[in-house]
Amino acid sequence: MHLPRLLGLEAGSTVNAGKISGGIGANTISPKASIVVELRYTQTLERDRLLKGLNDIVATTFVEGVSAELEGGIQRDVMQPSAKQADLLQHIEALLGYPLKTEKRGGVSDANIVSAAGVATLDGFGPFGDGDHTIHERASKLSFERRIDEVSKILLAYNCFGKT
Known part of the structure; x- marks a missing residue:
């Protein structure tokens, strides 16, 4: 192998x-x-x-007298879809009034840590763009306003500012 x-x-x-x-x-x-x-x-x-x-x-030894060691480990486990996550997504889509595009990615977001702990988690509320992690990475200026509006509505609806 x-x-x-x-x-x-x-x-x-x-x-x-x-x-x-x-x-x-x-x-x-x-x-x-x-x-x-x-x-x-x-x-x-x-x-x-x-x-x-x-x-x-x-x-596996490929060359006599040569050995290998493995160090390190998983930084962040995968965020797998769950019923709790689907329910959260449905509530947020109802709040926003339109569906949100979802995709599976093999990324290592900090959200994966929270998701692995069993918390319903959504990720990817940054600006739209492309070229992730390359010298060609870019973000659409027009998408910043939309994302700020979406996240503000979500935080207000879920009372994340401690107001009653």
């Missing part, structure tokens, strides 16, 4: 070897090397498959 074989685009899973480092020179055998890997997934079954695959890779 190799990292590229863990990729599961049809299931919404990605594997990225974001940083590889090691060696002490061009004409030497490196005493040590490291690779930073990021796994993204949209469901817990995929998380489990990816982690098992990664552990299998680390446990």
